[in-house]
Amino acid sequence: MRIIQIITFLSVGTLVSCGAPVPQPFDPSSGKWVDLSHSYGAETIYWPTSDKFALETVSEGDTDGGYYYSAYKFTTAEHGGTHLDAPVHFARGKHSTENIPISSLTGPAAVIDVSDVVQDNADYQIGVADIARWEALHGPVPAGAQVLFHTGWAARWPDAKRYLGTDERGAAATAKLRFPGLSPEAATFLAEERQIESVGLDTASLDFGRSTGFEAHRILMEKNIIGYENVTGLEQLPPIGAYLVALPMKIEGGSGGPLRIVAFVPSAAETVGQN
Template sequence: MRIANKMYKMLRSVVIAVFSVILISNAIHALDLEVFDLTHAQDGDAIAWPIYPQYNFTILQRGLTEDGYWLEYNAFEMAEHSGTHMDAPCHFGEGGLRVHQIPLEKLVGPGVIINVKSKVENNNDYRLALSDIQDWENKYNIIPDGAIVFMNAGWSQKYPNKTLVFGSDDHMDPTTFHFPGWHEDTVDWLLKNRNIHVIGGDTPSFDYGLSTTYPVHKLLGANNIPGMENVANLDSIPESGSIIYVAAFKIYDGSGSPSRVFATVSGATNNWSSKCLIILMGIFYCRSY
């Protein structure tokens, strides 16, 4: 009986130690985050569709006050749909959600980056196809629930050169624009078969440049899905494994919003101090029983 008791205590100690190490490891791993900025700066070079007013920034105070302390404040004016920005569903969907009505939990989700850079090298008019989605899922598994799905066409590197971004020398005539986007059949399939929070990419529109009817905008609007345009730095994050956040201004009644988009990736660093702590905690628990 004593031997059985002793064996039981030893086994319990080992189990407790193992589970403690796992819990501590997971906790440290969760805090071991690297953060990536996916946003172009809002300034006078911010890309906006030709019909929208351009960005305007006015310095109202920058210097010492009469009382001798430093003070800065400014005013800015811009279109909702400027630079890195979100399209609210109401933008192309009558009765769709406006910016302030979009639930915050719908603006965060697992990052899914569909890399089509090789497809657009010789075809600025490329539209992301269902085969691109299938290729991603064959490589990384099924798109997770609540995903934020971005097309990476390598367009961020062209920004803010309007000739390169719009694919045209005439920045005021959208009928001359040539840049990649999403195919409406692909988006339709995603909306029917996957649980998606946000769809977008690094080009000025998620409809391709030659579109005149904007079917992808209409699909997202009808299904109350926000869209993102002019996302930056998609090469900086993995195609799978990030969490993406769309920090849009909460503009009351807005049809869109400039946004600070960023991603976190866990376990991005090789933290030897964390590993040592895990080992020490394991030894402590083993000796405690």
């Protein structure tokens, strides 16, 4: 007899009438994994002031022992490509990368699609009204949720000029950054009213490109809320019902790090609560 393991977790795929989430079992053999990560390589997009990813060959080819062997070394900034922002990135004394609990890196995903309102406005700041529009359809964002904002910006990757607003490098280029992000008001609402675990965007920053004060970062990270940046593939997730797993490189004392972020979408969740 084939035994199917049933895993139970707090799913936001089914909501009771008051909007509160209820635990739902799902069969991990019935559904799909979605990779939400860009690969690291020569075209990976980095902040204009950060060094880009580099891969150097240590050894590659047939050995004297008659077998093939390859090994490489790489260099990268913490904050480039699909990566995690640890709370200490903008909040003194908060979690560094290795201190983030696994429970804060995994959990039910609330996917808020704002692609319709940002597509013609690179300076758009996602507001409380955008979250309210989602909640009117799907119920309140539950405490402990992993909140992902789908702007559609990932479709511009890896064209840095379209994705960042500039393909120039250096400090002067930061004044030319243009992409949507989270408003301070929305960050405050999520941190204080919804008590979430993380915020992720398919853009280069939690704050919009023209920000100079990085208020959304500061508000969220003061509450030990994690950031995921340069996420991709969010169009493949339902608004509710997916389960997120976001595991960064465990850098001791790090302010962030390269991230492999994935989501499991149970078959029953694929048709739940479409936007």
